[in-house]
Amino acid sequence: MKKINKNLKGFTLIELVVVISIIGVLAAIIVPSILNYVHKACRASDKVTARLIGTTVMNLMAESPDFEDNFYNADTMLWTVTIDGETYKFRNVARADGSKNCYGSDHNENRNNHKQSGRGWEFTSAKDANVKVTDTLNTRLYDVIGGDVDNMSFIPMRSSGYKHPYKDCNHDKGYTNSNKRGNERNSSPTYSYTDKWIVGYNAGKDGKEKGQVEVWAGDSYGKGTNGPRVRLWPAPPSYY
Secondary structure: OOOOOOOOOOOOHHHHHHHHHHHHHHHHHHHHHHHHHHHEEEEHHHHHHHHHHHHHHHHHHHHHHHHHHHHHHHOOOOEEEEEEEEEEEEOOOOOOOOOOOOHHHHOOOOOOOOOOOOEEEEEEEEHHHHHHHHHHHHHHHHOOOOOOOOOHOOOOOOOOOOEOOOOHHOOOOOOOOOOHHHHOOOOOEEEEEEOOOEEEOOOOOOOOOOOOEEEEEEOOOOOOEEEEEEEEEOOOOOOO
């Protein structure tokens, strides 16, 4: 008969509880740090994409005076925005989805019977200048960033939201609509969601200037329609 070694001992219940508690404490410390690094990496990726979009627009202007004229003459939405405490008017010229779920089941925007999965660059008005700007941008979409406009591609936006100071909240607090999710996303004064690319320009304090080209991250819900949330190029805010 095999002898049993009575000197062999396992972990006691108390020892197991202590080990599990230590692991829990370490996880509580490490996991938030890892998530923070992931969020920073996502925001950094979006800033790189925004720079590609902005420089593409600038290159198109250098190549074609007609494109520049159409860009600054487009009939588009004008927003009052605040970044790092500076308030001015931003003219939205074109927008593009940053996620295939940008609209989701709450909207019924389709093209060619495709499921909502991004629509390339689109215009905010049917004015001829808007159409020419977005058509030109879409011809560069694949070459510069990747995607297939014919299949309703979107330009990936890695970060889905960010924290910001209360003074830089680009929400319209009084805005409400029948969309519950939109109202929920619009309710926080210190956090904004982002799932939309918006390219336009700084129109100055009075909204009449033809200033610097800018690329913003917007929200497909919230402040009216596709409102701008944070400037990603040039000079993103210090907190992004």
